[in-house]
Amino acid sequence: MGKAILGISAFYHDSAAALIVDGEIIAAAQEERFTRIKHDASFPKNAVEYVLQEAGLVAEDLYAIAFYDKPLLKFERLLETYHAFAPKGLSSFLKAMRVWIKEKLFIKKALRKELKQISNKVPVLFPEHHLSHAASAFYPSPFEDAAILTIDGVGEWATTTISHGSGKSIKILRELQFPHSIGLLYSAFTYYLGFKVNSGEYKLMGLAPYGNAASLETENFKKKIFEEIVDLRQDGSVILNMDYFNYAAGLTMTNDAKWESALRLARRAPEAALNQSHMNLALAAQQALEEIIIRLARTAKEITGSKNLVMAGGVALNCVSNSKLVNEKIFENVWIQPAAGDAGGALGAAFAAWHIWANEERKYISTDKMQAAYLGPQFDVANISRIMHKYGATAERYDSFEQLTSAISKKIADGKVVGWFQGRMEFGPRALGNRSILADPRNPAMQKQLNLKIKSREGFRPFAPSVLAEDASCYFENAFPSPYMLFVAYLKEHLRKPLVSFDEQTDMYARLNSLRSDVPAITHLDFSARVQTVDKTSNPKFWQLIHDFKKLTGCSMLINTSFNVRGEPIVCTPIDAYRCFMRTEMDYLVIENYVFDKTTQPEFVERTSLFEPD
Known part of the structure; x- marks a missing residue:
């Protein structure tokens, strides 16, 4: 067995766990996906259990544990800030102190308590918050040398850093400190x-x-x-x-x-x-x-x-x-960590422990180490059977994924909305084709339908296209690989419709519903779209689905939005997916090679929504 390092982020927002073995990522997941609490800040016990299980390890097997910031330094910042602004903020100070004294000051003790099997021989490390961010950006990147820019709300004192990564080293060169953020x-x-x-x-x-x-x-x-x-x-x-x-x-x-x-x-x-x-x-x-x-x-x-x-x-x-x-x-x-927020700090903490604390050399590869961000759990047929037993659900099974993608592409072309659940769950906030809701981008009514009837969210919100990587330049200006949906691109001129002239008194939704392009459901008001390019190697089933849709329609893209409703974390398990499917107006649910048709499902008696709007 290699040297396994567990990275943890917790107690602020977006708690997560990540595991690397000999410098390679084995698994990573946010706690919210398991607890169904959006941005869950609690200790990520479910995520820890998952990443250890994925590696076939128990806590006692760990080489080290790395927590993504320094709690004592953060506590120092809290005390000094309240002192500087006194007497303002007394009620806020008292509220914060109760939480800190009860939970956050004794994180090492809490870690050992949560990981009951762990012995005192396993080191617990505390890299600084922005070092964890920097490590998450540099070490999995495809570069031997890079400038590193980290920007967030606040870590301990730092709110922004500029660093230089070279080989296995990271050197922080500039730092902006709280309260300037x-x-x-x-x-x-x-x-x-x-x-x-x-x-x-x-x-x-x-x-x-x-x-x-x-x-x-x-x-x-x-x-x-x-x-x-x-x-x-x-x-x-x-x-x-x-x-x-x-x-x-x-x-x-x-x-x-x-x-x-x-x-x-x-x-x-x-x-x-x-x-x-x-x-x-x-x-x-x-x-x-x-x-x-x-x-x-x-x-x-x-x-x-x-x-x-x-x-x-x-x-x-x-x-x-x-x-x-x-x-x-x-x-x-430019390369950006797909789990750029605090969840990704868990991964960065583990990498910092491996390359800086353990002084291990970095194995450079020309593609990034994030495995297309498919780092979460996957589920077998037994989990699909549980849906059928629990809810009396019915499904049709396809023998091959080529048969499946051919059938589902036809349904999408016919205007149906499909919940698409495949393989390992994505790490980070973007659904990248394994926990996605898919639809036809050519349909002028689809943006409104998805926002109001499926996602239960504000109607002005745009949707992203997932496009075949080899065809991206046919649709978008200056197209380049964008597997993590972290960049926008502008639709090519020949695909745009002449803009209707509106003044500032025109209702927002009148502007939104004007036909702007040949793919209106993914075209934002300024002709931009947050693009995911889909590569056949990284996700062959999703690529095949889009390819089959192209054969039917001539269109090389699908709407891809995260598989959840407003206020809900992205679905993790097949049961999460089925519940979301039945509470919304999705037409079909695809879990691996099984297809659930809404019209053949028994009446669903659970509450319409369990989630507070975010």
Whole structure:
């Protein structure tokens, strides 16, 4: 048996576990997938159990355990921050102290308690939070040498770092510290626009294209952002005007009165109607983020001299800013960790332990080590049989996946919506063809149908296309491999429809429902799409399905959205998939080679929804 290192992230949000053996990834999963609690922050006991089981190990077999940050250093930051802002924030301080003293200060003890088989001989390591992010970005990347950019809310003190990775070493070169945070700045806009922090940032990104870039209001928002709320330096570092923020010592993100005075716009209440000013502010916030990231990238290039860039941290999931960065051509190559948020910190902690603590050499390969992010559990036929016994469900079995993909491609071409459950679950926030809901991108009504009848989410949210890798350049300008859905691309001119002229008083959904292209269900308002390129080698069954759809329709792509409803984690088990299927208006569910037809299922008596909207 090789040397196994368990990486863990826990106690903040998106708890996860990852296991590497002799520097190779064996398994990784988020705890939320098992508990069905979105962004679950609890100790990832189910994820730990899974990754050990995948490797055939018990805790006693481990070479080391790595936790993704330093709790004592984070506690120091908490104390110093409250001291600096005293007497403000007493209620927040008392609330935080109860949790810290009860749970978070004694993480090593908690780890040994949770992993009951572990002996004191197994070292427990605590790499810093942003080192874990940097390690998750660099060590699995396809580069021997790279600049590393990590951006999130906050770790211990660091909120942004620029590092240089070379061989097995990572050297942190620049660091931005709390309370000045690019991630928290973007989250503050998320909060002010009425979305939930740590889950609604992608909604802000999706809302931004509805903003009017030529509007005086948008320009004024940007002016106020950079003149009053944040001081952006030439190197990309920021100093936030803390008079505008309440997160350092309070229980909310923003000082609403200050924001309203500066922006002449009141904070939007959650679930309230969106107006053009909200859209313009979303655009201004997105453009501000892009400007900051591009300056940081130029600094990273200047101080590392590398031709490659790798990224992690929650802000690296902003696919629009990622694409703007690529288009600037500051670096020849850009690679982003697909589990860029805190979940990926578990993987980075394990890699940091292997290469830095254990001093093991890095085996460089020309493709990344993430195995297309298919690192979670898979399920056998016995699990499908349990659905049939539990619910009286009926299914048709296909003898080969070629027969299956041929049949399902016809159903999608006929306008049906299909839940697609195959192989190992994805690690990270994106569904990449193994836990996906699929539909026809040519159908003009499909975006509305999926948002309202399947996903139960806001109608303005766009959907992503999964396209055959070899055909991506037929549809998108400057197409390049994008297996993890972390970049946007713009539809080619010949596929676009002439835009209907709207003014700012036009209802958002009137604009949304205008026919914009030959594949309208995946075309955002600005002709962009968050693309996944599907390679035959990494996912042959998904590739074959899209290929069969192309043979039928001439279209080389499918809508691919995550297999869940709003507020629900992506499904993990076949039973999770069946429940989601029966609670929504999906037409078919495919689990491995079994096809469940909604019209032949018995009445489903469980509650319509178990999940709070996020």
